[in-house]
Every structure is written in C-alpha cells, then in structure tokens.
Amino acid sequence: MPPGAPVEMISRGKRRRSYDRLSDLPDCLLHVILSGLDSRRAAQTSLLSRRWRHLWRDLPCVNIDEREFADETWERFADLVDKILASISPDTQIDAFRLHLLRGNFTASGRWIHQGLRHAPTTIDIRAASDTTVIWRQSMPVSRSAKFTSRLTTLHLVHVKIIEGFTKDLGHYCPVLEELHMESCRMYINVVASPTLRSLAVISPSTYGTGAGPLMLMAPRLASIRLEIPYDRWRYYYHADAVAFDPQPLPLLADASIRLTGLYKHHPDRPLWQALKLDFVKSVCSFIAFLPNVANLHLSGFTVEESLQEEFLEFPVLHNLKTLLMEECGVGASFLVLTSILRSTPNLEKLGLHQCIDD
Template structure:
C-alpha cells in the first residue's frame, strides 16, 4: 500500500475504504500489528482505536534466540563457558521481551478506551494469551480491564501445557473483586453482553458455576474450557448452546461430589474430552445436534460413561472415544441405543466386543443411521 500522494503515482485504495470495513479487517490481526498500522499514514494514525476486537498475545513478542544445547560432561571449559554465556544472554533477552509485552498490555486498553467518550464503547471480542504463566498479577489486571469493556466474546489462555503442569495455576472469576491486585479502582461489571467464553489453563472456583446463570450471564451461548481445574459439581444455564470441556480435572472429590451434573436444556453442541469426573445430565437435551464424548480412565478417575449418553438421544451426529463393549451394550437395556435422530456415529479406539456385538446392536437399534465410522477399534 502506498500512502496517498506518494511517489510513483500509486493510489492508496485501501485507505479509501470506510472505517467500518477497515476496522473489520484489523480485527483479524493481533493488536500489536493493529497498533503498528498507525505508522502507515495520517489516515491510519488513530484508526486502530476504533477496532472492536482486541488481542493481547505474548506470542507476538517471540524470543528469537534458540535454547542452547547443554555440553557433555567431559566437554572443554571453553564450551561450558559458551553455554553459560548463551544461556545468560537468552535469559536477559526473555526478561526484556516480557517488560516490552507488559508495557504493551498495560497501555493498549487505556489508549483504546480514550478514543471514545466515557464510558468506553464495549468490545465485540477480547482475547488474551499469556505464555508466562507465573505473571499472575499482570494477567489478573488485564482480565479485569478487559471485563470492564463488556466484551461479547472473551478468550483467555494462560500458559502452555508444560507451564500448566509445573506452575501454580491462576484462578478465574467474572467478578471484578477477584482481580484486586493493584490500586486501580474496581470495576463492578456484570457480563450481560457475554455470549462466548473460552478459558484455558485456569483454576475455576466453586462460584464460577454460579456466575454462568442468567443473573450474571443471561446471553451466554458458547462455553469452552481447556486444561482447567474446576471446583464445582454443576453447570446450569438456560442460554448455553455449545459446551466443550477438554483436558479438565475436578477437585470436587474434596467435598464428596462424585459427578459433574449438566442442566443445559438448550444445548446444541456438546464436547467432553478427558474430563476427569463422571458427567451426567439432569434432563434430556432436545435441541442437541452434535455430541462427542471420551471415556477416560486413570488410577483415580472415570469420565464419560453411559450416564451422560442417556441424554444424547436427540443427537444427529455422535462421536464416542475409548468406550468398551460393556458400556455400549451389556450394562444398559437395548432401548438405550435407540437414537431415532442419529445419522452419523463415529467410534474411535472403542472395544466393540469379541463378536462385534456393539456393531450388530447399533445396526438393529439405530433405525436412521446413514454413516458408521470405525477408527482404530478393537475386539478382545
């Protein structure tokens, strides 16, 4: 793109587009790139402040130094010194990058909000991705400031898989008092506009499930939880249409809870993968169209299972992973698998019986089945 009036007679057609279209384009970029667009021309200087979607992403500040390879135990002292120097240089560079990212995160929202008259315009989406999981104070501050902008979609990712396993996991709450970590005034914000909530790498307290109700989140439709520890035993929402839980573990056993109950009658899509607690549904889900359930076992936990499957009879597409033939056939009456709406059934890593009893049972009791997929299934 050439600036208007630049040499070569080029035409800046992109800058001639209306603000609403340019804001839509910029919303697809990371906020660091969006801010950098202000250098293109005077026309773009303040354009970024009207973008309705903000994305604070630490991955936009990559560490450009490789991890040094540790020398062998009998390596010369010169090699050892080079390793120490390289490691120190990398550590110093990492600290510098974190400070740059912290400054960026601290200034982005205030500068963006200053472009509109108080109160600041609400956001369509606020996305926050922090890989330095130990920096909880900054993370809480940025979450609180994002909630103050009443986003319709909130995506917050904390750390990667290694950080989640070996570092303290921060807690998440929609109540702003949870994030009182500095001297800034508290924001008494109710998520009345929140339609989509995606969280990864958090500990979810017992009151989190209470925040999902109509009093706090009256229009919430999409909830996705990944790599989260949860302390509640029930998810209830009259507005929720999509629920996904991947790699989540429960701490409910401390209070005697033995299962996670779902009260989501309007659910259309359900995905339960590696949820370390049995999941049951309190009611049928008549609007359910797509469901995916993984039965996971370890030394102390059992997730999935036939209890939740009983409530999936309305599904048109069903994917099951790691179930055995007893769960799919022997332990329930034959009426269990009479799914009148089911068109596609996918069985992945399932045990289908020594004489393929599960397949025969499915073919006899699912009258409208059009597609059956077997992926890495086993017979005893």
C-alpha cells in the same frame, strides 16, 4: 515512459503511482483490516500518517498475543500491554477480546482481563501456557459482573484456573452466553446451569468434580456437547460418584462427542481402575439415554473388557440417531457390542469405526 515525454505527464504518473487509496476507505473498513492484526502491530499503524493515528484505538477486536513479543522481556511486554489497553477509548464496545500468554502471573492477567471486560466484548478467548498464569474469577457482585458480560456470547478458556461456582451461576454471570469451551482448565465443576447455553466443551480438565455429587447439566437449550474426561484416579483425584452424570432431559441436543481417557492400564492395581471405568460407562450410557433427539454421536475410548460387554447390551435406544462414529472402542467378541448398539439405533444411516477392536 517514451523519451521526450512531457514533464507534466511524468509528474501525473508519479502522483497516480504514489496515491494512497487505502487511506480513502471509511473507518469501518479500515477497522476490519486492522482487526486481523495483533494489538501491537495495529498500534504501530499509528505511525503511518495522521489519518491512521487514532484508528487502532477504536478497533472492534483486541488481540494480545505474547508470541508476537518473543523478543521482549516480561516487564517490557507487561508495560506495552498496559499502555495498549489504557489507550482504547473508554466508551468503545468491542466484538472480541483475545489474550494469549506464555508467561505471567494471576495479578497481571487479572488486571488485563478486567480492562477487557470493561468494553463489554461479545467474544472472549483466553489461552495460557499453564493453569498458573490466568485465573477466571467472578468475585464481584452478580449485578456488576453481568454489566461487563451483558453482550458475551462466546467464552473460550484454555489452561485457565476457574473459580469454583462459576459454572453453577453461569446464567447469572453471563446472561446471554451461547458457547462455552473449557480446555485443560483447573476447575471444580458439578453443575453447569444456563438458560441460553447452546454449545459446551469440557476437555481434559486437570481437576474434575468435588466429590459432592455427579455432573449436572441444567441447560435446556444445549444443542452440542463435547466431553473429554479422564476417569482414572492415578493422575487426578476422583470419587466414583463425582464422575457420574445426573440425567437431565436435553431435548434440543443434536450433536454429542464423548471421549473417555485414562491411564489405568499402566497402574499395578488395574482391576480397581477397570471397576471405576465400568461405573463411568454406566453413567455415560445413562446420560446418553437423556438425549432423545441426538442425531450425531461420537464415542471414543470405550474399550471393552468382559465386564463392559454386558453394559453395552443395555445401550440406550436412540430413534433419531443418524450418524455414529466409534473411535478406539471395543466392539466385543464376534461384534457382540456393536450388534447391540445397532439394534438400539434403528434409523442409523452412517456408521464409522476407527481403530476399533473386537475383544
């Protein structure tokens, strides 16, 4: 400001510099901005001014992340979460409910999940440090449960204990669900049944199968599937028939990723695990045969011993497969297995081999 500038000009300049243009934005835009914060920081914006006092209560997203409360005791953290959830307007419908816990117990997490469901979110993302912290249950009557999940299209669960029977009645409990992601969850699963499900991921379950039968996928609209399943019985207790697939036609499935994991190579009774894996590979090949329109296929962990090479000679014919990625797979002596697969995929356009071996 030049020397001798009028006082009025200086005052105007200060007013321009201090003018709060952000608060002039409509509530809908401020809600979008606040949705990028965790719920604790969003609530703290109520101290900025009267304009901001109640904005956070009507946010379209609830994001509770214990990592943001690292300096708090569990009791203090639990008290703050209770207050945050109780402060949300009762009639508010939210787009997303996210809960990330490092500590805790089934009682506290169950209470918070129930409060979140009351706002009928379209997305639920629950992550825990272990499967002894959070339990996903649908113990209430289906009619009442469906009211809370009537808008739920996306469900992500990581390190969560899932009550048996939930995936079997998925279509009833979550009538419009399109995406289900279950990672490192403690669960018993034989049937996944949903008329609306389009994307399914089952990754490293800590308990898989009940021994009562194979995995059945009753999801006619399923377009994408990702399976990362251990087949050995050293860490997890399995029955051979419980890790098989009951072939169900999935005409819309275009993207599939199947990863086999196991620790049998370090077990003294290695032949037993080799036989179990052979049964698993047979069931996987049978499952792939019921994906007539799969266009992109990712196979991982299909190592090949002498006994497995014959199974891949019967690799299902996939006329619509365009892209095949094989990772940590055996391609057979003199590429025998790979040659068989290529014969069964006449319209293949892209082939990727990553850390594959020629047994």
